[in-house]
Amino acid sequence: MAFPLYAGVYLQHTATIILTYLCLALSWDMLVRTGQISFGVAGFFGIGAYSAALTALNLKLDPLLSIAVGGLAAMAAALVLGLTTLQLRGMYFAITTLALTEIFRVIVRNLPGLTGGPEGTVLPSAIFDGDPTKTYWLLLAIALVTIAISEAFQRTRVYFAITSIRHDEMVARSSGLDIFKYAVFVFAVTSAIQGIVGASFAQQYAFVSPEGTFDIDFTLLPIAMCLLGGMHSTLGPIIGALVLGSVAEYLKLQLPYGHLLVYGAVITLVILLMPQGVAGKMKEQFVREQ
Amino acid sequence: MSALPRSRRYQIAVPLALFIVVLAWWHPYAVIEGVQRAGLYAAIALPMALILGIVGIVNLAHGDFLMLGAYLAYWFAVHTQGDPLVAILPAALGLFLLGAVVYRATIKHVIGSSELSQLLLTFGLAIVLQQTATLLWTSQPVSINTEYTSTSATIGSLTFGTYGFVYVAAAVIEFAGLTFFLQRTRLGQAASASGQNPVGARIVGINVDRVYLIVFSISLALAGAVGVLFLTRHAVFPLVGGGLTFKSFCLAAMAGLGNLRGILWCSLILGLAESLVSTSKEYAGWADLIFFVAIVAVILVQSHRRQVT
Amino acid sequence: MLAVRGIDNYYGKLHVLRALTIEVGRESVGLFGPNGAGKTTLINAIMGLARPARGEIVFEGRSLLGLAPHQIAHLGIALVPQERELFPLMAVKGNLESGAAHIPAAREKMKSTMEFVFELFPILKQRLGQPAGTLSGGEQRMLAIGRALMANPKLIILDEPSLGLQPSVVTHLFGTLKEIKQKASILLAEQNVRQSLKAIDRGYVLENGEIALEGDAASLAGNEHVKRSYLGL
Numbered sequence: 001m002a003f004p005l006y007a008g009v010y011l012q013h014t015a016t017i018i019l020t021y022l023c024l025a026l027s028w029d030m031l032v033r034t035g036q037i038s039f040g041v042a043g044f045f046g047i048g049a050y051s052a053a054l055t056a057l058n059l060k061l062d063p064l065l066s067i068a069v070g071g072l073a074a075m076a077a078a079l080v081l082g083l084t085t086l087q088l089r090g091m092y093f094a095i096t097t098l099a100l101t102e103i104f105r106v107i108v109r110n111l112p113g114l115t116g117g118p119e120g121t122v123l124p125s126a127i128f129d130g131d132p133t134k135t136y137w138l139l140l141a142i143a144l145v146t147i148a149i150s151e152a153f154q155r156t157r158v159y160f161a162i163t164s165i166r167h168d169e170m171v172a173r174s175s176g177l178d179i180f181k182y183a184v185f186v187f188a189v190t191s192a193i194q195g196i197v198g199a200s201f202a203q204q205y206a207f208v209s210p211e212g213t214f215d216i217d218f219t220l221l222p223i224a225m226c227l228l229g230g231m232h233s234t235l236g237p238i239i240g241a242l243v244l245g246s247v248a249e250y251l252k253l254q255l256p257y258g259h260l261l262v263y264g265a266v267i268t269l270v271i272l273l274m275p276q277g278v279a280g281k282m283k284e285q286f287v288r289e290q
Numbered sequence: 291m292s293a294l295p296r297s298r299r300y301q302i303a304v305p306l307a308l309f310i311v312v313l314a315w316w317h318p319y320a321v322i323e324g325v326q327r328a329g330l331y332a333a334i335a336l337p338m339a340l341i342l343g344i345v346g347i348v349n350l351a352h353g354d355f356l357m358l359g360a361y362l363a364y365w366f367a368v369h370t371q372g373d374p375l376v377a378i379l380p381a382a383l384g385l386f387l388l389g390a391v392v393y394r395a396t397i398k399h400v401i402g403s404s405e406l407s408q409l410l411l412t413f414g415l416a417i418v419l420q421q422t423a424t425l426l427w428t429s430q431p432v433s434i435n436t437e438y439t440s441t442s443a444t445i446g447s448l449t450f451g452t453y454g455f456v457y458v459a460a461a462v463i464e465f466a467g468l469t470f471f472l473q474r475t476r477l478g479q480a481a482s483a484s485g486q487n488p489v490g491a492r493i494v495g496i497n498v499d500r501v502y503l504i505v506f507s508i509s510l511a512l513a514g515a516v517g518v519l520f521l522t523r524h525a526v527f528p529l530v531g532g533g534l535t536f537k538s539f540c541l542a543a544m545a546g547l548g549n550l551r552g553i554l555w556c557s558l559i560l561g562l563a564e565s566l567v568s569t570s571k572e573y574a575g576w577a578d579l580i581f582f583v584a585i586v587a588v589i590l591v592q593s594h595r596r597q598v599t
Numbered sequence: 600m601l602a603v604r605g606i607d608n609y610y611g612k613l614h615v616l617r618a619l620t621i622e623v624g625r626e627s628v629g630l631f632g633p634n635g636a637g638k639t640t641l642i643n644a645i646m647g648l649a650r651p652a653r654g655e656i657v658f659e660g661r662s663l664l665g666l667a668p669h670q671i672a673h674l675g676i677a678l679v680p681q682e683r684e685l686f687p688l689m690a691v692k693g694n695l696e697s698g699a700a701h702i703p704a705a706r707e708k709m710k711s712t713m714e715f716v717f718e719l720f721p722i723l724k725q726r727l728g729q730p731a732g733t734l735s736g737g738e739q740r741m742l743a744i745g746r747a748l749m750a751n752p753k754l755i756i757l758d759e760p761s762l763g764l765q766p767s768v769v770t771h772l773f774g775t776l777k778e779i780k781q782k783a784s785i786l787l788a789e790q791n792v793r794q795s796l797k798a799i800d801r802g803y804v805l806e807n808g809e810i811a812l813e814g815d816a817a818s819l820a821g822n823e824h825v826k827r828s829y830l831g832l
């Protein structure tokens with residue numbers, strides 16, 4: 001993981017982007033494991049980004065501290081939303097999050113005094129004065145924490161709670177688990193991660209805008225990555241992020257107007273042909289060979 | 291397809307009528323605009339509610355099929371120099387056939403699997419449609435100007451555009467047609483039965499898979515036709531459908547999944563609310579939040595109701 | 600009429616039916632066994648709702664394997680499912696009509712069949728406009744039987760019709776089986792063996808997915824195992 005340090009700015013930049021998407025993908029998957037699906041990743045990403053940028057600019061907050069604020073802001077938004085919408089069947093929550101990104105965008109656009117309105121806001125300087133190596137270390141650290149949280153969820157009481165939510169709501173209920181509480185908890189944690197990643201992104205580019213920050217890329221790519229790699233595990237989203245993340249920049253250059261088509265097609269095809277993803281497929285192969 | 295009991299219908303209808311009368315007196319333009327919007331929203335939401343009620347699937351690509359219908363009409367109008375409305379039947383037919391293909395190739399395979407797979411599949415389809423449209427027609431909005439869309443009427447000191455009422459007509463025709471189909475035709479009754487209990491439907495000899503295919507295709511055909519109407523009054527661009535999908539779902543959820551009549555009422559309420567906000571000078575930009583607030587309220591009410599029972 | 604020969608059914612790794620063979624002629628046949636014996640699975644296999652891994656199922660010389668449930672319904676088999684599977688928002692009338700509407704041969708006789716159903720279950724006539732979901736358990740069971748009869752079937756399969764019903768209703772239900780038998784063959788899955796033995800000609804005892812016993816009603820009633828395990832004697 002340390003190799004990009006010696007490999008020039010372009011590779012470091014690509015690696016940073018991959019790590020950004022890796023965190024988003026993994027956090028999205030953690031929520032999927034509770035049986036809830038969110039189409040609002042870009043929304044929490046954007047909340048984090050705006051909160052960090054605005055606190056750094058207006059309160060002269062240290063960039064790293066402002067990133068933490070970004071995470072907290074996203075978490076607070078998720079708590080409010082989760083407490084109101086996570087009680088019903090997944091479909092209601094999913095569709096609410098589908099509109100979320102657009103809603104946040106509308107709010108940002110309509111508060112020009114605070115957010116800079118449609119034009120966005122520019123920060124005086126990027127984090128670490130734009131040093132790509134330090135930025136890479138920052139994202140690597142965030143990614144490692146995200147991986148640790150994902151593994152913790154897989155190994156503790158939370159895992160038991162969320163898998164029983166997924167497999168059988170009745171069993172979970174009768175065993176006295178407050179599944180609603182767990183779902184809200186996981187939603188808050190994963191949204192905080194998305195907010196932190198968004199905040200780092202804003203600090204890295206020293207710029208936030210309604211269109212660029214609440215970009216559907218930040219919802220679409222993580223989902224495609226998880227599906228390709230395989231949902232319901234830590235490994236799957238990582239594999240997916242490495243594969244799709246390394247071609248994402250290239251695709252964007254080659255197909256500036258249609259690169260998202262690839263991700264839509266990936267999502268559709270994986271659901272139809274290979275619902276367990278690459279990681280699941282490999283596991284299956286492995287079990288068969290044993 | 292459940293309808294509200296008569297008493298509850300009046301509980302909603304009477305206050306709503308009073309509200310509209312008061313509003314019309316205070317702010318007539320908002321009412322006219324609101325009713326026209328309500329027509330548009332109902333026309334768009336009805337076909338989505340049809341799939342939701344019978345096939346039991348949320349079609350997250352619903353608005354994007356409408357977008358496709360609108361582009362078909364645009365393409366037709368540009369190439370023939372003709373009236374885009376002439377494209378209604380071809381667009382409906384084209385989307386009906388596309389619906390059959392999409393159902394066979396994709397939707398059919400997630401019937402009976404988890405809701406998660408269904409949501410992800412139709413989300414993927416939505417992205418594919420949006421991005422294909424971007425590749426074909428770029429992200430620039432297109433629109434068609436025809437003379438009849440600017441017809442207006444004057445009542446007293448009030449002058450307003452009348453063409454927007456075409457959506458109200460469309461919604462009423464759609465509702466009447468769907469109600470007739472579901473209650474009076476054998477295929478429609480097979481569809482109702484499949485929606486209420488697919489296992490029960492199979493054992494009484496209904497080919498549920500074929501019913502689903504036809505219902506899905508009908509829904510897409512209607513979305514395509516409404517898309518053509520949409521083009522005559524709105525700018526169309528590849529991402530225009532996303533918001534319409536969301537609004538359709540809000541209406542379907544608010545009306546109670548599968549309740550077509552309720553969609554008319556709920557469209558009226560939200561259409562009026564939205565136009566009231568958007569015709570006010572200071573708060574116009576916030577009108578987009580109305581549906582979001584509505585869906586959150588619906589979810590709160592429903593989870594409360596579930597806890598009570 | 601119906602022949603099931605050597606079928607095996609699985610749910611995942613769980614082996615539910617083992618080389619199972621039964622036959623139903625122009626008669627009424629009982630299928631007895633405790634909870635979890637595999638009665639519903641066998642019925643689902645006949646109806647095309649579950650797929651056997653091995654064996655064959657033949658109805659009037661035609662193999663049913665590979666046919667969809669609606670095709671099997673069209674051949675003349677009607678099912679009264681354990682869970683009833685009615686259309687809850689549809690009125691009683693609509694539910695009854697749905698039994699005949701999708702089967703061309705039955706559609707023509709819809710009126711007269713409905714009269715026959717009302718003779719068996721007069722209560723349904725009084726509830727004609729009421730949504731099925733609001734009926735009592737017993738009424739729902741009658742409606743499910745009525746809906747199956749509306750198809751004018753050659754074979755009617757009833758999956759535990761007495762489940763959850765009051766004894767008086769059960770007696771009435773089983774009483775109607777004699778009249779139903781005038782019109783169709785019957786396959787009756789039941790745990791209430793005592794009452795069922797009065798209504799059937801012949802029966803099978805199904806235990807752990809295998810036929811443990813078979814014989815006519817009288818010989819089953821006299822069998823020691825049946826007496827001990829099913830009749831509580």
Ligand SMILES: Nc1ncnc2c1ncn2[C@@H]1O[C@H](COP(=O)(O)OP(=O)(O)O)[C@@H](O)[C@H]1O
Pocket residue numbers: 610613615632633634635636637638639640641
């Ligand atoms: N959908 C299912 N999935 C897994 N196992 C099942 C399913 N349905 C039934 N079984 C199992 O198959 C066995 C036979 O069940 P069933 O045919 O319903 O028995 P019966 O109708 O005689 O009570 C039981 O052990 C039951 O637990």
Ligand SMILES: [Mg+2]
Pocket residue numbers: 638639640681758759
């Ligand atoms: Mg059973």
